[in-house]
Amino acid sequence: MLRSTYPVLCSEHVEASSRFYRDHFGFEATFESDWYVSLRHPGSGTELALLDPAHESVPPGYGTPARGVLVNLELDDVDAVAARLEAAGVPVVQPLRSEPFGQRHVIVRDPGGVLVDVITEIEPAPEFLAAFGRDA
Known part of the structure; x- marks a missing residue:
């Protein structure tokens, strides 16, 4: 029986990357060493390592x-978070914008080089409505 799934991201800057997800997105460490950090978001239960x-x-x-x-x-x-990230000097690789497929987002880079797409769902353009499942 599958109990969980989460990404484990290789980073040459484990401590800095861990601080990035904690400081900017509210993750908390559930395990921490100098070579591995497991993070969980207390509000959503989302995990990454x-x-x-x-x-x-x-x-x-x-x-x-x-x-x-x-x-x-x-x-x-996402607008508030994007402003906060930019003010904190987080590298923005794609500025905040709205997409016709139903996302308003900004893409930033974490200290290990991973791209983080920060998203708020918005109403998709009519040509994308059919692409969404019935329960979406």
């Missing part, structure tokens, strides 16, 4: 930092 790619638990040849990964964080008010 950070792992030093040089750690011995990583199989040989796979010790590379996370690249090509986009972590989506859906929030109630």
Whole structure:
């Protein structure tokens, strides 16, 4: 029986990445060492972990930092969060904008290089309505 699933992101900057998710998004550590940090958001139960790619638990040849990964964080008010992130000096790689497929979002980069897509759902344009399931 599956009990949980969560991403483990390889980061050469585990401590800085952990601080990023705590300070800017309210995650809390459930386990913390210098090579691995497990995080959980107290409001949603969302989890993610950070792992030093040089750690011995990583199989040989796979010790590379996370690249090509986009972590989506859906929030109630992306405009307020985007302003707060920018004021804090978080690197913005795609400015705040609304998309016809039903998202208002900003994409930032965490200290380990992972892209974080901060999203608030908005009404999609009519041409995208059919793409959503009945219960969406």
